[in-house]
Amino acid sequence: MTVQRKVVLFAFIHSFLFTVALCRHSRTDIVDDQGTEVETQSLNGKWILRNNNGSFNLPAEVPGCVHTALQKQNLIQDPYYRFNDLDYRWISLENWTYSLTFTVPHATRRMKRVVLVFDGVDTVSTITLNGVTIGTTNNMFRSYEFAVGGLLVANDNILVVSFMSAVTYAAQRDHAHSAYKVPPACPPLVQKGECHVNFIRKAQCSFSWDWGPSFPTQGLRGVELQAFNFIRLQSSTASTVWDSSLSCWNVEVELSFDVVVATDGCFTLVLPELKLFQKFQLSIKPDQPRQSLHLQIPSNVSVDLWWPNGHGQQTQYLLFMEGRTESRVTFHTETKVAFRTVELVQEPIPSSPGLSFYFQVNGRLIFLKGSNWIPAHAFQDLVTPDTLRNLLQSAVDANMNALRVWGGGVYEQDTFYSLCDELGIMVWQDFMFACALYPTEQDFIETVREEVVQQVRRLKSHPSIIVWSGNNENEAAIATDWFGIPVAERPRYVKDYVTLYVENIRAIVKKEDSTRPFLVSSPTNGAESEKEGFVAHNPYDPHYGDTHFYSYLSDCWDWRQFPRTRFASEYGFQSWPSFSTLSKVSKPDDWDYSSSFSEHRQHHELGNSQMLLQAALHYILPNSTDALKLYRDSLYITQVMQAQCIKMQTEFYRRSRSEIINGEGNTMGALYWQLNDIWQGPSWSSIEFGGKWKMLHHLAVDFFSPVLAVGFEENETLKIYGVSDLSTDLNLTVTVTVYQWSSLTPVCTLVSDPCMLKGGVAMLMIQYSVPALLRDCGKCSRHSCLVTFDLRESANPNSQHGPTSHLFLTSLKDSGLLPVNIKASVERDGDVFAFTLQCDVVAVFVWLDVEDIAGRFESNGFLLLSQKRTVRFHPWRPTTVEELLKKLHITSLRDVY
Ligand SMILES: *[C@@H]1O[C@H](CO)[C@@H](O)[C@H](O)[C@H]1NC(C)=O
Ligand SMILES: *[C@@H]1O[C@H](CO)[C@@H](O)[C@H](O)[C@H]1NC(C)=O
Ligand SMILES: *[C@@H]1O[C@H](CO)[C@@H](O)[C@H](O)[C@H]1NC(C)=O
Ligand SMILES: *[C@@H]1O[C@H](CO)[C@@H](O)[C@H](O)[C@H]1NC(C)=O
Ligand SMILES: *[C@@H]1O[C@H](CO)[C@@H](O)[C@H](O)[C@H]1NC(C)=O
Ligand SMILES: *[C@@H]1O[C@H](CO)[C@@H](O)[C@H](O)[C@H]1NC(C)=O
Secondary structure (H helix, E strand, O other), X not given: OOHHHHXXXXXXXXXXXXXXXXOOOOOOOXXXXXXXXXXXXXXXXXXXXXXXXXXOEEEEEEOEEHXXXXXXXXXXXXXXXXXXHHHOHHHHHOOOEEEEEEOOOHHHHOOOEEEEEEOOEEOEEEEEXXXXXXXXXXEOOOOEEXXXXXXXXXXOEEEEEEEOOHHHHHHHHHHHOOOOOOOOOOOOHHHOOOOOHHHOEOOHHHEEEOOEEEOOOOEEOOEEEEEEOOXXXXXXXXXXXXXXXXXXXXXXXXXXXXXXXXXXEEEEEEEHHHOEEEEEEEEEEOOEOXXXXXXXXXXXXXXXXXXXXXXXXXXXXXXXXXXXXXXXXXXEEEEEEOOOXXXXXXXXXXXXXXXXXXXXXXXXXXXXXXXXXXXXXXXXXXXXXXXXHHHHHHHHHOOOOEEEEOOOOXXXXXXXXXXXXXXXXXXXXXXXXXXXXXXXXXXXXXXXXXXXXXXXXXXXXXXXXXXXXXXXXXXXXXXOOOOOXXXXXXXXXXXXXXXXXXXXXXXXXXXXXXOOOEEOOEOOOOHHHHHOOOOOOOOOOOOOOOEEEOOOOOOOOOHHHOOOOOOEEEEOOOEOOOHHHHHHHOOHXXXXXXXXXXXXXXXXXXXXXXXHHHHHOOOOOOOOOOHHHHHHHHHHHHHHHHHHHHHHHHHHHHHXXXXXXXXXXXXXXXXXXXXXXXXXXXXXXXXXXXXXXXXXXHHHHHHOOOEEEEEEEEOOEXXXXXXXOOOOOEEEEEEEEEEEOOOOOOOEEEEOOOEEEOOOOEEEEEEEEHHHHHXXXXXXXXXXXXXXXXXXXXXXXXXXXXXXXXXXXXXXXHOOOOOOOOEEEEEEEOOEEEEEEXXXXXXXXEEEXXXXXXXXXXXXXXXXXXXXXXEEEEEOOOOOHHHHHHHOEEEOHHHHO
């Protein structure tokens, strides 16, 4: 916001708000010495933490958890170091107790209602105050409030949160559920995790996942005492609703009050940037604690819409709510609202069985480009706003516009969604259920209901969230029988499924939020699944809904094996993080691709060999006789494999957006699995724990580029598609350049006739017979040459749209790739460093690494086709040319054998 705009805003608020906020003068029958406002006292800070038998007794920070408290007191090492996840398993099997001694001012204690507000309790606990049980908890995804009036004493008050091990609790709940089993009982052994996580409302991945450790910790988010005599505002949610019949926007503010004494109140909503305000008279009674305020935006006031990244601005408007009751309680909230509509379009498509599946924001079709989000740390108290910003900015910098917050993790903190609003990242928000069947006992359903209500109210004001989704893969788990359930017993599980996700979760979401679509699962056939009773015969059907697709051993360079789905919401390949990231949690004995450490960190059955088998289809595997180089090269080759595989697959999805072939196509989303990591280990991520980009993330910048040339071969024909996410048409030519591996001078260059690439379309721009192209270029064979291509404005060949793409005409292991000797020099340029690379033959997958000097190269993992190329490096901490040169490793594909 500019200074000038701020001044205008302030003047507006000043002149309107404070002079008009009061509708009437307050009555005077309120005794003056009774406090009218809510007294809040934070109980965050230093608590005492004890284990079962008292052998541990230590200070512990709230917000915080047991593991971080123990580590902070140096009672344990970094839990992520080597095998510590197993060595520290005992921590999660203990029952820990957090306690706090605190005093409360007399005036606060005297107030009519005193409430303890727990922002989050992870997970199973009994809470006592001065020896009296005030409540129990069993769900980390909701907040809790307990009335404690009358229990507070003049001197020291003792608040004790006695946790029970989440692992013990889950086992007990499973045991108690004796009528029938709710699978899976335990994770696969390779995950080294705990059992029965589906019986506890806790991050499902905290009991281990195929990319992460088992750390089912115990802990507390914020704790606060709130005391008041009359009324307290518990929550407020602002949202915007498009009224299509009146063609106007409404701003809706929902308020939840905790009411001691019924009162009338006067409230004002102010949208200062739109110079709008409206007053409301409310009558607030204890039995009607929820109220809503509607402000209609007059049709002669124009609002700027919120758009996803790449499609326009992310405009948000300040919204103030001021209120005052007759009991002279005042309220003030300050939030942001944004105006955008979202629809999920599922309708018949000509020439195809099935239904379309695409998102339309503000009436515009949007291809969702991005990835899947998992928790950024096993210990959520260690996730800082900086961590989130770095990861989300990395997504935007790779031209992403969407992330799916996956259902096995957590509903993210507010900052996450605010950043997504600001950056234009559309969020596909799962509810936190994943890869399992779930029980439906009364108390389980009740706690889930409260969780869903709270989360929807907390999150619905965020324009970034475009869809709610009930669970991850649970429809598929039943439909394709992951858990060996006898056919005769299936109806019971389908019934539980419908009870939980449809009759409860969906019903609540529909009631609480009419502004975005709801899907019951992912993957799902969407409307077709609903027709089939919510569990479709084949939820992976490419003619409907979204698809998850993994195939680790089939050749990822062969696009024919990918499903031509309507929407690819998960697909991926594993890789290892870089040596500098791994060396923080390992020691020299571990630095071998088949060490016990390498085995231990791999949580996906056969994952380490799958990576090499896939890599070996196209690359010569590293074979250095230097053990450390061999290890580093092996990490490198897994990143090359992953980056190229996901590039191939994503380009296939993007070029399929406008076509129907054999009834399949019109793909409108590509979200690869997965963006980020929870620890330092092999996984499907494109960003390492700590924020370092893998090669995949660097390639994503190009393959998610708004305008892209995609080349592929079909029956010996090179086809080049243009893909555009723009809303304007481009008159383009395709420039095809053929190189020999041995030379940086092109063998030949062909320029196509001008061709119109329409906005929001993928289309074939040009095609060549490969044998003819090679013959006509002369001196070329599939083994000796490679092809590059790009899109340029036909009226101005210097104006290129999108990156220069390339296609290998044969596996690189069979190609004439020559040994290279890349020379590098580094120069400081202000806060950044310019690396200049020189070489005289073509080099592929050129990778610059400066070990633990955190920062980001502007480009990496690239094809080096010029004698000189400069790549800038942005360090995140002070460094020098000398340090950079000392730590620089340059690796290209030809350097590993
Ligand atoms: C107390 O519990 C800890 C952790 O489970 C255990 O290592 C220790 O042996 C126990 N001490 C006693 C005295 O029981
Ligand atoms: C933790 O508490 C539960 C429930 O009281 C009990 O069954 C379990 O044995 C306790 N665990 C330990 C390690 O004492
Ligand atoms: C919109 O119309 C109302 C009533 O007709 C008028 O008072 C107001 O000034 C108009 N606002 C703008 C921005 O034109
Ligand atoms: C490519 O060849 C296959 C097998 O001969 C054939 O089925 C297919 O139709 C061909 N594709 C095109 C686009 O010509
Ligand atoms: C595209 O550009 C070419 C060359 O500048 C021009 O001849 C042609 O008319 C343009 N085509 C369209 C449809 O604008
Ligand atoms: C590594 O493999 C390459 C290619 O097969 C071969 O030329 C080279 O001799 C091998 N090096 C070692 C040390 O085995």
